[in-house]
Amino acid sequence: MLVLTHTFICVFFLCFIFFLGLLGEDAPLPAPHNISILSTNMKHFLMWSPVIGQGETVRYSVEFQGEYEREYANESWIPICECSLITVTVCNITEDISATVAYNLRVRADNGAQRSEWGTLKGFFIRNTTSLTPPLMKVIADGYHLLVELEDMGPAFQFLVFYWEKSQESRKMVKEVSSAIHLATMEAAAEYCVKAQTYVETINRSSSFSQTQCVRAQGNNVPIHFGSMWLITVLMSCVGFAAAALTLPFLVWKTRKIFQYSCCPIAVLPDALVTFSLCFQGLILQRREEAEECDLMVHVIPSEEVLCLWIQETL
The missing domain is CATH 1.10.10 (Arc Repressor Mutant, subunit A)
Incomplete structure (x- = not known):
């Protein structure tokens, strides 16, 4: 009796495991979840948690839907070609988010013959919510020239640069697209300070200010390159004097010959x-x-x- 009972339990357990395996093979592939967007300085990345699949590598595809697709194209979705059947769990959607409207995004997983349902971003994404950071900045005092070099952040960005003499309260502002800017000509021995922020016109937003950097001009009225210029001037003067010393006697001799020939020509008698x-x-x-x-x-x-x-x- 005990032997029969033990045998029945083993058979039931094996059958239960077999049916679980069959159910596992037929279980649908779960949809991607924890979908979010990381957006910094007008660069947008869609991210999600990986899907665990069996056998083959799980691949993902991403689609987006803008205001036009929702209202005028029967709520259609547009695939992002760069993010079709990719193996990573992040997609750069910057090029496709080209307008300041509400976008919706979704992700689907594929594992061989299995395909998951779409996992959709909770809520909409608008690019003017991007996080703007202040530019990396380097302030340079080149002689009496106040220069600033800024991080190149792309064509969408402009720079608002504020500078002032440290002993004064008045500040000046420069709005530039270039990353290398000449700000002002400094007074001798004066200290100047600079800070900057990024500005994106398409979303009408600015970043916070960078850390203030200060530099000091030279302490005398002699330009930083005056010594070199003086040496060049002396050398050029010496070269000019030597050329004149060599050329002048020849010119005098030649002039004398011309004058002598013109006024007192030498005639040969027959x-x-x-x-x-x-x-x-x-x-x-x-x-x-x-x-x-x-x-x-x-x-x-x-x-x-x-x-x-x-x-x-x-x-």
Whole structure:
């Protein structure tokens, strides 16, 4: 009797386990749960808890529904292609959340031939609820130039930068898109402070302010690069002086030659005139010697007629 009872219990237990296995195989795949959105600085990520499946890897697909789909497209849903049959439990929905309207999102799990029901986000998501953080900032004193470098946060962001001289209460504000900004020219030895915040025009919201950073300008009136500029000026002056010292004598010599050629050109006499000149000088010397023998000082200046006769006789 005890043996039969023990056998019956074992058979019943085995049958119960078998039926549980059959029921487990036919059990539907649970829908994703704990669906939430993490949105910071206009970047939006949909997240959910993993679904436990049997056998193959569980994959997930995400769809969204905007105001247009709800009101004008018969409450249709649009798949997010980048998040179709993915194995991770996070989806970047930034590109699909392109308007400041209420969005709904849902996630479904697939495990082989099994497919879960849709798990839907509780409530709607509007992108103007994103969390904005102040930009990373670096303040630089370049000589007397007050500069600030800001974190590049994307095309949707602008920067509101406030700066002031620490000894004064008045503050100035600059609104810029660029991440590198020249703020002002500083006074000598003055200390300047800067703080900034991000601003997104599409949602008309600003972040909190960054930590204030202060820098001090130089303590004298000599610019930071004056020594280098002075050295460059001296070197350029020396080079100019050396060039002038080498060029000036040449220019003087060349000018003298040009002037001499223009005003007092050197003429080359023909051979006949050279011979005539020599003969004429000889005639004058001969007449002077004859005059000296007579103890007379005679200045021999041949007339034009005598000169012409002499030339005729000579030629």
